[in-house]
Each structure stands twice: as structure tokens, then as C-alpha cells.
Amino acid sequence: MTEHYDIAIVGAGIAGASLAAELADHARVVVLEAEDYPGYHTTGRSAAFWDECYGGPDxxxxxxxxGPYLAEHGFLSPRGGLYMGRDEDAATLDAFIERFAPTGIDIRRLGRAELAALIPGLKPAWTGAIHEPASADIDVAAMHQHYLTLAKRAGVVLETSARLSAAEREGGRWRLATQRGLELTAGVLANAAGAWADHVARLAGAAPLGIAPMLRTVAQLRTAPAPPATLPLTLDINGSFYFKPESGRLWLSPHDETPSEACDAAPEELAVAEAIDRFEGVVDWRIEAVERRWAGLRSFAPDRLPVYGFDARREGLFWFAGQGGFGIQTAPAAARLAAQLILGEPRDAMTGELDRSLYSPGRFAA
Known part of the structure; x- marks a missing residue:
């Protein structure tokens, strides 16, 4: 039997789940998830943090x-963040401050003494940093479940093991099919498929936008000393590593962005080794064991900005993709904005300051 919906969302990661929750009270919605459970790929593998600078000024x-939504629902834990550098990075640190000054976020320069007080065992080469006091950890699992629960309570249908296999536009509606034989129709097809976003677009007869998956590697280390619970999220100003404490262990990444096919991402041993080598140049801690390693895919549009809006040429296809490594920390506002665009509703207090045109897929139309 063919089911009929107003909106079909492809993907049940944080993008699809948050969008479904925002739409649920206004439309009949189905979410099609290719895997056996939601959040298997990028959402379930995130070392997520809420960092106002992450992703750039736009x-x-x-x-x-x-931020207020995440804080109100208890998903944020105070952490603080540091972008640090050596003497030769002074101009880069200054440029960073200048770049973000128009945004009004709270950041300031730290000298060597202040930096060393925040990171025990810091090696002498690291002499300055930018401190972002508002940076926080995100409880990704709780946040994802929150949106899935809101959607379910409002009547959203979640179909798992439902990889999209066909999408045809007929008479102002989409006729959709999945690999396990599910057939349905919808007025709007929302593409929240992450690394598979261009693949979904092709199935729907639309031109891909060049959304490229990039591999990101993370390792969990046991160190001596153990990282203090108060250790800030620490990033290299040049983007070669970041680390943060997690339940008495250290989560470390080489901040890699390795081009990848859309796939079940696996960590690369070389990337883990590079991360460890870089970390050993930062502090005098001893690494006792690599306890876990994993990888996820971060997907970027060519200009590294997200894509929210209806396709310029394919009727009824809505893009909600290209959210890079910032998709979780921006999910509440992004999903609200996307729902308003789909429903033709005005902006509200959360989205009132957002420039819709900045994220529109129309910017890629020739």
C-alpha cells in the first residue's frame, strides 16, 4: 500500500531529526533512514562542541x-575553548581576532602565563592563544533523541532500513521507493542525507551541488596525567589538531579533512599517528594507550557554507545539507529556518537575524 505524506525527509541524523521535529505540527511527515537506526554515521560519531568561532564568521x-535552545534543554556543559599558537603565529592570532570582531562574540588574547595555567605541562613553544569562554560540550546523543522524540510524539513516521532507490516527480508530487520495497508519495522531498546529499539529488533528477564528504578522525587516549576535567577545548590556530577531555580520557583529532566517498567511515592509522605526534609537541604528558579510534564524514558545499532551500530547478526538492562539522551546534536555528522556508512562514525570534540568501542553493545556479 502506498502511503501519502506532505513532506518526506531523507536522513535521520541530527539534520533530518531536527527538521522533522520542527515540521511535525504543521504537516504529515515521514523520515527515510537508510541504516538500521538513526544517527549511525556522522551524528553518532561526533566529538561535538558548541564553539561560536567554529565554521567561520558566516x-x-x-x-x-x-545556543539558547541548547542551553534551555540542558544539552550544553561549560568547557571554554582555546585557539593557540607559537611565537610565529602571532599575526595569525591577531587576524583571527580581527576576522571575528564584527560578529560581537566574546573572544580575547591570552599570553603564555595565562595559557600555561589552563593547560598543565604545556611545552614552551606555545606562547599565545585566543580564549573563547562560552565554548561548551554538547550532549549529542541526548540532543538527537530529543528531536526524534518530539517528532514521534507529533506523529512523524520514521522508516529505518529505508534507503531511497527512486524519486519521480508526477503531478506536483514525489513518488518515492526504497530498496526494501516501501512506496510512498510526498509533496516535498527534503534532502538531509549528509554525505549522500548529491546522490539523493541525482535520484531526484536534480543537478548535484558538489557537496563533498571529508573524513575526520578521532582517537580516545589514556594519558598520564589524566586530563583535568577543567581542560578547555584546545585547537591549533593553524588547524592541525584539537583535543578535549572526556570522562577522564582525552579525545584527540588531527583535524583532518580527507576527501572520501560517502561510506561507513573508518579511521586511518596514519591519521591517528599524526594526531599523537602533534599532541606530543604540545604537552609533556605520557600516552599510555589508544583505547578507541573512530571516524566520521563531514560534508561541505564548495563554499563551505550550508545549503538550506528549494532547488533552483527541480520543483519540490528542498536542500538541507552541507553542514560540515558545525551541523550539530547549529541544528536548532538551522532546522527552524528550514521549516519556515518549506512552510512559507515568516522568521521568528530565533531566525530573525539570519540571512536566508547566504545559505540558499540558488547561489550555485549558473
């Missing part, structure tokens, strides 16, 4: 707009 409005 992402700041989405992050800032999302």
Missing part, C-alpha cells in the same frame, strides 16, 4: 541563535 549567526 556560521556564527546560526551558532549563536542555537
Amino acid at each position: 556560521i556564527v549567526p546560526l551558532t549563536v541563535a542555537s
